[in-house]
Amino acid sequence: MRRHRQHAVYHSILPVLHEPGCPFCRLLREFQADRLQRHGEGELHHLCNFHVWGLAAAQEAPVAARIFMRLVDEAAPLSNGSAACDVCTEILQEEELRIRELISCLQRAEATHWFRSNLTLCIPHGLKLRRKLPAVLIPRVDSAIESYRQQLTADLEHLREELMPKSERVGWGAVGRAAEFLVSQRGLRP
Ligand SMILES: [Zn+2]
Ligand SMILES: [Zn+2]
Numbered sequence: 001m002r003r004h005r006q007h008a009v010y011h012s013i014l015p016v017l018h019e020p021g022c023p024f025c026r027l028l029r030e031f032q033a034d035r036l037q038r039h040g041e042g043e044l045h046h047l048c049n050f051h052v053w054g055l056a057a058a059q060e061a062p063v064a065a066r067i068f069m070r071l072v073d074e075a076a077p078l079s080n081g082s083a084a085c086d087v088c089t090e091i092l093q094e095e096e097l098r099i100r101e102l103i104s105c106l107q108r109a110e111a112t113h114w115f116r117s118n119l120t121l122c123i124p125h126g127l128k129l130r131r132k133l134p135a136v137l138i139p140r141v142d143s144a145i146e147s148y149r150q151q152l153t154a155d156l157e158h159l160r161e162e163l164m165p166k167s168e169r170v171g172w173g174a175v176g177r178a179a180e181f182l183v184s185q186r187g188l189r190p
Contacts (some may be wrong), residue, residue: 009034013098014105021177022122024098024129025185030051032095033058033185035087039067045074048085055087091188095128103132119144124184133188152178 008030010016014025025069036051036058042069047055058063105111115137121129125147154161156173 004147013102014108014110017110017118019121021186022125022180023114024095024121025122025124025180025188028095028188029185032087032091032185035090039087042070044071044086046084046086047071048088050173051087054187069108086119087187095125095188099129099132101124102129106134115140120148121145122181122184124189148181152181 010027010030013023013027016027019026033055036054039055039059055067059067074133100183102111106115119140121141121144123145126141130141133141152174159174
């Protein structure tokens, strides 16, 4: 998470369907970055490990200092199972909202085009969407996940054979895409 970056805050899942990769991961990654930057000082009470560090990286230092001072003053500032992380909770609500939005827009041109020719989903979002879709579209999701899995496997095999120590970061793209495919983007799942 880079400080001071302008985030593309999406207000709908539809424009994100044109972008590469899992559209839910892309939308939620920007949502998460925006929330970490914009949270007011009195709004956060519980944070998980990931979002404590995310806030430290994303916020202006004086704002982060004031938020952390309040958190360390509170009795149980860290999310530990009994109290959910405030940012994780917001991300989960946004994720459910966007899945419902897509389900309600299945007849729209953007959605039909995506299903027909550009369907890419990480495994967690594929499984979540699959549970809500009409039965006729489920095989399409399954085959998209399977073909993305095969493509990633080929990219990773290629990396494993090609990479020399001097260029070890060159292959980060495929490794990062594989990580997203398996578990969604960083911080989006508790
Ligand atoms: Zn995803
Ligand atoms: Zn969290």
